[in-house]
Amino acid sequence: MAPGNARGSGSRGALLPMLMSYAASGGSLIISSAAQLLSFAILARFLGVHEFSLFVAITAISNIAVHMCGLGAMECLVRRVARDRTMYPVMLGHNMILTAASGLALVLIGAALLPFFFTLSSDPATNAAVITLMLVTNIVLVRVIVLAEQIFIAHSDFASANTVVVGFALARTIAAVLACLVFGVASVASFAIWQFVCHVLVAVICWRALRRLGRPEYRLVREELPLGLYFSVPFILRAVRQNADLLVLSLVATAEIVASYSVARRMLESSYLSVEALNRLVYPGSARATAEGLQHAMPRVRKVLVAATLISIAAAVAVFVLAPILPFLFGRDYVSLVSFVRILCWAVIPLAIWAVAVEALGASGHHPTRAAVMGLGSVFGAVLAAAATWYAPPTGTFVSFYVIEIAMVAAAWTALTRIVRRDRERAVEQQPEAGMAHGR
Known part of the structure; x- marks a missing residue:
C-alpha cells in the first residue's frame, strides 16, 4: 500500500518506510x-x-x-x-x-x-x-x-x-x-x-x-468564481449533514443529551483520524495506479479496504473499551456519555469502508461521480437525520446515523464497481481495434 511498490520482493523492505510515512501522515x-x-x-x-x-x-x-x-x-x-x-x-x-x-x-x-x-x-x-x-x-x-x-x-x-x-x-x-x-x-x-x-x-x-x-x-x-462555488458546495452539504442531527437535537432534547451526544460525535471523529491518515498516505500512489484506468488499481484498492477496515475496527474497539474513563474527564453530569459513545463508536467502520471507495474515485479523476455520491448522500442524510431526531430523540438519531453510513457504503461501492466495469468493457472493445490498426 505504499505509494511506490505495492507488491513484489521489495514490499517487505518497504514496510518500515510505509509505517513511518503513515505515522508522519x-x-x-x-x-x-x-x-x-x-x-x-x-x-x-x-x-x-x-x-x-x-x-x-x-x-x-x-x-x-x-x-x-x-x-x-x-x-x-x-x-x-x-x-x-x-x-x-x-x-x-x-x-x-x-x-x-x-x-x-x-x-x-x-x-x-x-x-x-x-x-x-x-x-x-x-x-x-x-x-x-x-x-x-x-x-x-x-x-x-x-x-x-x-x-x-x-x-x-x-x-x-x-x-x-x-x-x-x-x-x-x-x-x-x-x-x-x-x-x-x-x-x-x-x-x-x-x-x-x-x-x-x-x-x-x-x-x-x-x-x-x-x-x-x-x-x-472572475473565471475562478464558479469553480470555487462548485468545489465548496459538496463541503457545505457535508457540513449540513454532519450537524443536522445535533441542531435538531438541541431543539427537542435536554441539555445533557445534547452535550453527551456532541462528545460522542467528537470521539467518533477522532477515531476516524487513523483511517484518514491512511487515505492521505495512499492517495498519491492510487492516483498513479489509476492513470490508465481505475480497473488497474483495484487490487490496490482492495488492499486499502482491508487495511482501513482493520484499522477502523481497532479504533472502535479502543473507544468502546476506554469509554468508561470519559466521565472522569468530562464530569459526572454527563450521565448518558458512556452509553452514547459505545453506541456510536462502531459507525467508524462503515465510514472507513465507503471512504476508501470515495478516495479511489477522487484519485482516478472521477470527480463528478464522487461529488454526486457525497452530495446526494449529504442531502438525503441531513433530511433523514433531522426527521429521525425530531420524531424519536435520541434513538432515532442513532438509528439514522447507521442507516446513512451503511447507505453510503452501498452507494459509493456501487458507483466504483460500475466505473470499473465500464472501463474494463471499454478496454476489451479497444483491443481488436488496436490489433487491426497494428495489422495495417
Whole structure:
C-alpha cells in the first residue's frame, strides 16, 4: 500500500518506510485532535451541561457557515499557485475579498437570527453581542487561519502547514485551560472573549509568517468564481449533514443529551483520524495506479479496504473499551456519555469502508461521480437525520446515523464497481481495434 511498490520482493523492505510515512501522515492530525478533545473536555466540565450545550449548538451552526465563507476560493489558490507561483498575489487578494465579503454577510445574518433561538445572557444587547463575537471567531477568524495553512500547502511548505494545524489546536487548549482552570470561567458569554482573543493572536502570528511570500493584489479572478462555488458546495452539504442531527437535537432534547451526544460525535471523529491518515498516505500512489484506468488499481484498492477496515475496527474497539474513563474527564453530569459513545463508536467502520471507495474515485479523476455520491448522500442524510431526531430523540438519531453510513457504503461501492466495469468493457472493445490498426 505504499505509494511506490505495492507488491513484489521489495514490499517487505518497504514496510518500515510505509509505517513511518503513515505515522508522519497522521501525527499532526492526531496531536491536533487530542488537543481539541482536551479542550472539549475542559469546557464540558467547567461550563456544565446547559452552557456547554449552547456552546455546541452555536459551534455546529458556525461549522456549516465556515464552509460558505470564502466561496471555495481557497481551493483555487492552492491549485493556481501550485502551478504558477507568480499567481500568488492575485489569488491572495481574490481570497481576501471573498472571505471578507462572505464573512461579513454570514456574521450579520447569524447575528440577526440566532439571538431568537439561543440565550447566552439575560440582557438582549449582551446576548446579541456575545453571539456576534462567537460568529466572528468561529467563521471569519477560523477561515483566515485555515487559509494561512492552505497558502503554505500551495507553496509546498508542508512543515509550516502542519505547524499551523498543531499550533492552532494547542492555542485553543491553552485558552481553555487559562479561562476555566486558572480564571474560573463558567459561562459561554465569558469564554467567548477568551476564544476570540486566542483566534486573533493565532491569526496575527500566521499572517506575520506569510509576509515573506508577498503582498496581495486586490482583484477578483472572475473565471475562478464558479469553480470555487462548485468545489465548496459538496463541503457545505457535508457540513449540513454532519450537524443536522445535533441542531435538531438541541431543539427537542435536554441539555445533557445534547452535550453527551456532541462528545460522542467528537470521539467518533477522532477515531476516524487513523483511517484518514491512511487515505492521505495512499492517495498519491492510487492516483498513479489509476492513470490508465481505475480497473488497474483495484487490487490496490482492495488492499486499502482491508487495511482501513482493520484499522477502523481497532479504533472502535479502543473507544468502546476506554469509554468508561470519559466521565472522569468530562464530569459526572454527563450521565448518558458512556452509553452514547459505545453506541456510536462502531459507525467508524462503515465510514472507513465507503471512504476508501470515495478516495479511489477522487484519485482516478472521477470527480463528478464522487461529488454526486457525497452530495446526494449529504442531502438525503441531513433530511433523514433531522426527521429521525425530531420524531424519536435520541434513538432515532442513532438509528439514522447507521442507516446513512451503511447507505453510503452501498452507494459509493456501487458507483466504483460500475466505473470499473465500464472501463474494463471499454478496454476489451479497444483491443481488436488496436490489433487491426497494428495489422495495417
